[in-house]
Amino acid sequence: MRYKIIVAYDGTNFAGFQHQPNQRTIEDVISRAVNKIAKDPEPSIDIFGSGRTDAGVHALGQVIHFDLSIQMTETNMLHALNSLLPLDVEVLQVEIVPDDFHARFNTKGKRYEYRLALGEFVNPFKRNYTGHWKFPIDIKLIQQAITDLEGEHDFSSFVASGSTVKDHVRTIYEASARLDEDSNEIVFEFYGSGFLYNMVRIMVAVLIEIGSKRRPVDDIPRLFEVKDRNQARGTAPASGLYLKQVYY
């Protein structure tokens, strides 16, 4: 029986999604809970996420699948997992899916949000949940430039060097930035076919540079052209990034 689960997590106290020896990871805590339900003496069940998230990055709707020979209703599985998981991870939804569903290979798109707190000082309650920018910034310049990211492009200037992926062509269906006046945060949203390593955080860093006039407003087409990460060296902090939704 294949289970698809939708998971939210506060990434603050995790070394990221993927298993690493002697580190606390999302993969490990969820895998431990699933194997506890399976009651296998030897933990043998693997879980598959839609993709990794880095240390400190949050999820509002990460998707994971796993196979379990035990038959349980979706509701019972939801309760069983949440009772076993630590409080910084919550399963929001459980669905029994056909055996050919794959959380990673079947993704059609992903939606990310990035929250950038403005103002001189970091609000203590936001330090782990936003990026922070204390200098003047013009949201209009960001809104003008961000549409250049939409469409199919080679994102070679927007991928961190750790990436092993060869093909850097991705499609962004929707990219937007708005000022949330209540919280005094700029909220970026990116909906695309797929995202390269650190791609959202590099795009946000470029947009911040544009908004604060450290980079021309029409620089993004040039960055697509040059295909060179050295021309876009910034990476916005992990704390502001949320994996919001995965599409199948």
Added chain:
Amino acid sequence: MRYKIIVAYDGTNFAGFQHQPNQRTIEDVISRAVNKIAKDPEPSIDIFGSGRTDAGVHALGQVIHFDLSIQMTETNMLHALNSLLPLDVEVLQVEIVPDDFHARFNTKGKRYEYRLALGEFVNPFKRNYTGHWKFPIDIKLIQQAITDLEGEHDFSSFVASGSTVKDHVRTIYEASARLDEDSNEIVFEFYGSGFLYNMVRIMVAVLIEIGSKRRPVDDIPRLFEVKDRNQARGTAPASGLYLKQVYY
């Protein structure tokens, strides 16, 4: 020169306000910053808070004073402190005050807020910032009972055993509870002359019991009468409590 500062902090990673050996406390991190500004080779400047907060309790407006022979503008002091403080503490305001101002002895009142998240599971992003109640609860019963707390009463049933204070008579000027539908939280507010050790958290625990029909709605006058903590044993978790404002 006496400085009064208003401070916000995320209490999650602190063992409370008051200095304790080998623990990270609010008093220690602020005292360290002040002494760094004073450039004393031996840290000698004491800071005085309006009162303690427990481990995990937050502040939106804690007040502290200290004396410094160095003369600095309020703005410069604000920047100097915030540049030295860790990100979970923020100085919101600095005021130079007369030498007879005392952050603790001059308090006329305090306002606390308690946030109680409802719903079956704990939201990972709220676990350190709210209490949590997963059973049915009737806000109307709470709103009916909470007004019994207003006025001058002997709060002996509402004080934790660790307290060394003899006089348990306090006045609550205002006590309210409302349901915040956006966040699905009950927000309690208490404005009073002063509060005993754990008093707000014990009052909230009693109100939760009333709202979930584990205690009669008219039980608070009886608790004032009996003056017995054993009749009100609950203490709502620290994570939901915020010291909101101190009045002088």
